[in-house]
Amino acid sequence: xxxxxxxxxxxxxxxxxxxxxxxxxxxxxxYQVPFASREMPIARGWGTGGLQLTLSLIGKTDxxxxxxxxxxxxxxxxxxxKLVQETTGVQITDQTEEADLIQSRHRIPETPMTxxxxxxxxxxxxxxLRPVEAREYMTKRMHSEDDxxxxxxxxxxQIVKYGKTATAADHPVYVNGRYVMAPSPIPRFDNxxxxxxxxxxxxxxxxxxxxxxxxPFTNVESLAFEDYPFAVESFKGKECQLCGSAHVxxxxxxxxxxxxxxxxxxxxxxxxxxxxxREKAEVESSYA
Amino acid sequence: xxxxxxLKVRNLRKxxxxxxxxxxxxxxxxxxxxxxTVCGTVYAVRDVSxxxxxxxILGIVGESGSGKSTLxxxxxxxxxxxxxxxxxxTPALAGFNVFDLSSQQKRSIRNHDYGMVYQNPVxxxxxxxxxxxNIAEKLIAAGNRNVGNMETTSKRLLDNVHIPLHRMKEExxxxxxxxxxxxxxxxxxxxxxxxxxLDEVTTxxxxxxxxxxxxxxxxxxxxxxxxxxxxxxxxAVIRMLADRTIVMLNGEIIEQGLTDQVxxxxxxxxxxxxxxxxx
Numbered sequence: 001x002x003x004x005x006x007x008x009x010x011x012x013x014x015x016x017x018x019x020x021x022x023x024x025x026x027x028x029x030x031y032q033v034p035f036a037s038r039e040m041p042i043a044r045g046w047g048t049g050g051l052q053l054t055l056s057l058i059g060k061t062d063x064x065x066x067x068x069x070x071x072x073x074x075x076x077x078x079x080x081x082k083l084v085q086e087t088t089g090v091q092i093t094d095q096t097e098e099a100d101l102i103q104s105r106h107r108i109p110e111t112p113m114t115x116x117x118x119x120x121x122x123x124x125x126x127x128x129l130r131p132v133e134a135r136e137y138m139t140k141r142m143h144s145e146d147d148x149x150x151x152x153x154x155x156x157x158q159i160v161k162y163g164k165t166a167t168a169a170d171h172p173v174y175v176n177g178r179y180v181m182a183p184s185p186i187p188r189f190d191n192x193x194x195x196x197x198x199x200x201x202x203x204x205x206x207x208x209x210x211x212x213x214x215x216p217f218t219n220v221e222s223l224a225f226e227d228y229p230f231a232v233e234s235f236k237g238k239e240c241q242l243c244g245s246a247h248v249x250x251x252x253x254x255x256x257x258x259x260x261x262x263x264x265x266x267x268x269x270x271x272x273x274x275x276x277x278r279e280k281a282e283v284e285s286s287y288a
Numbered sequence: 289x290x291x292x293x294x295l296k297v298r299n300l301r302k303x304x305x306x307x308x309x310x311x312x313x314x315x316x317x318x319x320x321x322x323x324x325t326v327c328g329t330v331y332a333v334r335d336v337s338x339x340x341x342x343x344x345i346l347g348i349v350g351e352s353g354s355g356k357s358t359l360x361x362x363x364x365x366x367x368x369x370x371x372x373x374x375x376x377x378t379p380a381l382a383g384f385n386v387f388d389l390s391s392q393q394k395r396s397i398r399n400h401d402y403g404m405v406y407q408n409p410v411x412x413x414x415x416x417x418x419x420x421x422n423i424a425e426k427l428i429a430a431g432n433r434n435v436g437n438m439e440t441t442s443k444r445l446l447d448n449v450h451i452p453l454h455r456m457k458e459e460x461x462x463x464x465x466x467x468x469x470x471x472x473x474x475x476x477x478x479x480x481x482x483x484x485x486l487d488e489v490t491t492x493x494x495x496x497x498x499x500x501x502x503x504x505x506x507x508x509x510x511x512x513x514x515x516x517x518x519x520x521x522x523x524a525v526i527r528m529l530a531d532r533t534i535v536m537l538n539g540e541i542i543e544q545g546l547t548d549q550v551x552x553x554x555x556x557x558x559x560x561x562x563x564x565x566x567x
Contacts (some may be wrong), residue, residue: 132414132417141391144391145391145392145395146392146395147395147429149425149426149428149429150425152428152433153414153417153421153424153425153428156421156424156425156428156435156438157417157418157421159435160418160420160421160435160439160457161418161457225433225434225435226433226434226435227434227435227436227437228435
């Protein structure tokens with residue numbers, strides 16, 4: 001006989017511990033709170049941090065959305081959704097507006113989030129200072145002493161070597177003017193969208209056993225030098241080949257026939273929504 | 289006119305180990321050299337007081353294990369002190385015992401008021417970051433956020449220490465020991481610190497490079513008026529650089545005075561031995 005799994009996979013003690021760490025993280029914006037990362041049915045480094053946050057937060061009436069690099073249907077997103085649904089029976093959605101809880105790997109949904117929603121981001125490398133300092137007790141000390149010259153130095157090196165900051169993703173940010181935080185490998189495009197976000201943003205690193213948070217309406221500022229201001233990826237003059245959206249984060253694909261690059265919304269559910277609403281408008285106008 | 293010392297150290301003590309009833313009372317002199325034979329506690333620095341005046345080079349000599357480097361590490365906050373006081377005579381810090389300040393304030397002193405050149409460049413440099421980045425790190429720590437500005441400063445400093453500018457983007461790990469040492473000096477000088485610590489800077493360098501580095505230090509003192517504490521066991525280096533000299537033995541100062549005086553007319557038995565064992 002198969003034993004019935006506990007609601008949301010974890011025993012209550014585990015959930016309590018994760019929630020306690022989460023509360024501390026919310027209380028100290030950008031500070032990495034250590035927690036006892038649990039063994040999960042997926043491998044560490046595949047979203048266990050985010051998944052543990054999701055499972056500790058989710059209630060019976062919640063609606064869950066899971067995104068993997070902007071896509072709702074990728075294997076990772078589907079597996080996580082299946083696990084959560086099988087152990088909780090909650091409703092799953094693709095629509096950003098419908099969801100209470102959104103677990104995401106490396107993107108913030110294009111549709112603006114509201115104060116009733118929580119965004120959970122999966123984090124592979126929570127320590128922004130790790131590339132300059134390998135020792136954890138040293139990076140902890142550097143955080144406590146407000147010594148972020150290492151994080152700045154990395155950007156400086158990139159400018160000296162490449163003439164610009166070369167952080168494609170995971171560009172470090174100042175949270176609430178105090179802690180420097182790795183925003184998880186979201187593209188630079190998403191960094192400004194963390195600033196004064198209405199939704200609570202929680203970040204979980206399962207392998208590194210850290211939870212940290214950006215509470216609603218918190219200042220999030222990307223690190224940038226005076227003479228090299230922070231800039232997001234530019235998609236000037238380009239639009240989605242499917243829905244025609246500009247001003248969104250676009251994926252570059254190569255057209256197999258022509259060999260030319262084409263562009264497409266990275267956020268699949270947003271793209272779908274645009275297409276549906278246009279179709280609806282077309283149908284309505286043709287009836288009229 | 290009376291000059292105020294820029295750095296004043298009083299009764300600095302540093303010990304490794306808890307101490308015991310045998311050795312807690314230092315006057316009883318139950319120590320063998322500087323460690324207690326009963327509990328094994330090492331008294332690395334014992335009751336050291338010194339003054340450094342603006343623009344002066346203070347030399348510290350002594351045998352291995354006499355506490356020279358530990359004293360430097362204490363002053364540079366690399367390690368905590370057991371007890372003692374230090375005062376830095378700058379407008380912001382006048383009157384404060386810097387050992388009592390918070391770790392954030394100590395870091396700020398390191399970034400703004402101190403420069404340090406370690407014996408081993410590995411401690412002072414990030415070996416896998418470019419030389420110009422290494423210098424910029426100190427500037428960034430001191431609050432500079434302008435890339436162009438920092439690049440210009442770094443270039444000027446590297447030029448000063450005779451590092452060819454076409455190698456400025458190279459990592460110091462590709463450099464020879466002498467070049468690494470010079471990059472370290474450039475880094476230590478980057479934000480014009482009023483106080484510079486030099487810990488055995490020329491040890492392990494060949495003679496021509498040594499002469500180069502010493503020349504550079506002397507020039508820095510003359511042109512920028514930076515006060516320095518120079519630790520060395522090489523008396524020739526001390527003779528050339530230092531205005532005043534302190535001789536340390538077993539963690540204590542046994543003799544101090546003008547360099548010429550100390551070297552020409554040593555009073556303490558150990559100093560006499562040190563001076564006369566010079567080849």
